[in-house]
Amino acid sequence: MTQADRSQPDDSPLVRIRGLTTVLNGKTIFDALDMDIPRGRVTAIMGPSGTGKTTLLKHITGQMRADAGEILVGGRNVAGLSRDQLYKLREGIGYLFQNSALLTDFDVFENVAFPLRQHTRLPEELIRNLVLLKLQAVGLRGAARLMPNELSGGMARRVALARAIVFDPGLILYDEPFVGLDPVALNQVLKLIRTLNQTLGITSVLVAHELEAVKQVADHVFLIANGKVVAQGSPEAIAADGSPWTRQFFGGAADGPVPFQYPAGDYAQALGFPGVTK
Amino acid sequence: MSQPRSSYAVGTGLFIVLGFAALAYLATRTSSVANVRQGDSYTIDAQFTNIGQLKERAPVKIAGVRVGQVQSITLQPGHDVADVKLSIDKNYAAIPQDSVATIFTSGLLGDQYVGIQYGSAEQTVAEGGTLARTRSTQPLEEMLGKFFGAGGVVDNVGGSYTVKARFGNVGSLSAGSPVKMAGVVIGSVQSVLADPVQLNADVVLSIDKRYNAIPDDSAAAVFTSGLIGSQYVAIQPGGSPDVLEDGDEMILTQSAMQLEDLIGKFLVSDSSGGNKSAGDGSK
């Protein structure tokens, strides 16, 4: 995940997923999934709840092992990496958690400085400047001495973003970045995602539900359901797609390929009317 | 919790110092280490027939003042005496050789300790030396028995040999009564038993090994201290070139004088019951 990965806006995908299969607790999460994440662009992954979108992100970072298939990040197979190599890989990936995951014992400044202190031996002066730089980029330089429990949800997420970009990574993974934000904070985060991608060319992968927000920022959208990619394309193309999945997901129908009723036995029998068949 | 890092280090350091201070306090003020003032000490031996409840690290006192402690208590295999090593502070290096080491009890039911009573010899006990004269613990029964019997005599346990003698009448002689030669105590009576076959008394005398030049034709007589005092065995040396060995029997014995006989001798001038017998040299 070097400078070279970012600076050339070439078209080879940064993340290549082939035949990914994972079974968790007897449930098939992914079933021979294929996906290419284009370099230098903003990609959104959407789908019904529980389809394993967060799990997909964890596969990319190597936190979870797939049962079959391969995941290539920057040309290297994640599954084949040793512990140290995996840690090296992760230094080039920024990850934004759904609940920000700031370390509660440290203030904002220390939280953003944490990766620097852990992995580098930079002098204090330099660390200070870097941290303030990143905080300024997310608009929170003045909040450097606040504790995480004093921040609002949107502010916490921006601090987490500052922490994620402290090493100037080539890839950023956003896990539900818009959940629980008021429109103002949502727009702030949107702006940041767009800016990071446009000015620094960082490949961004978004896992989100909010179609309107995704439309504003994503270049490419994947719709995942039942462990497979059921639709992909630009946001406009996918919204106009006529397949039953897209119609339910983007058209707003309550029932469709994702059923309303949780699988259950016969209703009449459950109510005690024997012998009545459908 | 956004305190600067230095305060954690200081606070933690203070905590560690406090912990070690507490440990040092426990170790030096409340444990036996507190009793050791100067480390320098020398070791002497003493042997006891009965150590009672004496334990290692029990104090050794002179005139009630602690001068050292019991270092070890061992039983020599094959012997029935306890070998006690005493560790004495070097400041008290002038203990005469004939001092007596006694096992005392603190109070009535307390712990036991070794008390040393100075003797009068000019030579002092050196490192590794032995206190020959010891007095073992006094079990309650023996104490009461001694109250009615002869006075407590020192055991010359470390170096003594035994000699037999038969008497027609031992008077009030009992185990523990002194054995004297020329008026000086050289040992004690170990046992007094009646012989059912010979119909006289078998007495075993225990004599300090230092007095190992007693001719084997010496006589043993039962005398009385003063006019009506306790009785003891007096050894009157003979002239034989051979000396008494451990286990020998003294042939010439003189039984105790009975008061009635004495009075009779005064009143009537004929011998009525004077038991000057040349005891048979049989076993």
Add this chain to the structure above:
Amino acid sequence: MTARKPQRRNMVGQVLAQIGSCGLFLLTLLAAVPRSMRHFRETTRQLWFVGAMSLTIIMTCGLFVGMVLMLQLYHVLSIFGGTSASGMVVALAVYRELGPVVTALLFAGRAGTSITAEIGLMRATDQIDAMEMMAVDPVAYVATPRFLAGLIAMPLLCCVFCAMAVFGGHLVGVTWLGIDNGTFWSNMTAVVDVRTDIVNGVLLKSLAFGAVVSLIAVFQGFTTPPTSEGVAYATTRTVVASSIAILALDFVLTAFLM
């Protein structure tokens, strides 16, 4: 009827599995010790929170234990006229048994639960995941410093407890009940031996207990389901498992050392 049997087997099996994974976790912790030397400041920080912050409760309880013990002993010993030995008995009882055990139980309740809750909360709020994402080994950064801190803090806390207990005993015995001061100390110093009582009793035992309590606390924090109710159960389990382990270990150590 048949449904109950598998449940009982399940519980025993569960407990055994827990003990086993706890033991394996110890190996992970120890393996991470060299790596955690990089996070030495974190260990110092934890030593403050786990050790120094427990001082209040330890000192207070130590004082009261000493006072109560002296009170009880005085009344019993005065029947035999042996009140001069009460200082010695307080010291021996505290150094050999009460000191390490009570300190360990208090430690489990105060520091053990806070460790478990903190780690459980960190897991529930994805902080542990975030650390993994930032390529920081969570065991080396979170678990091992807390384990080492507990290991170092326990003997120190135990010494403080014992010192306060002796002081409390002195306070009640000499100042209040009128035992002679000289007798109090001379009887105690005559019997208390540095090797068997202080090193074996206070230091060794408290070190062992500290290891056990810290291990259980860290293990429970790391292995609970990362939900709020999971954390609540985990803290309870920490106290229960620690208490049982402390007392069982106490018996084993006493049999071996004394």
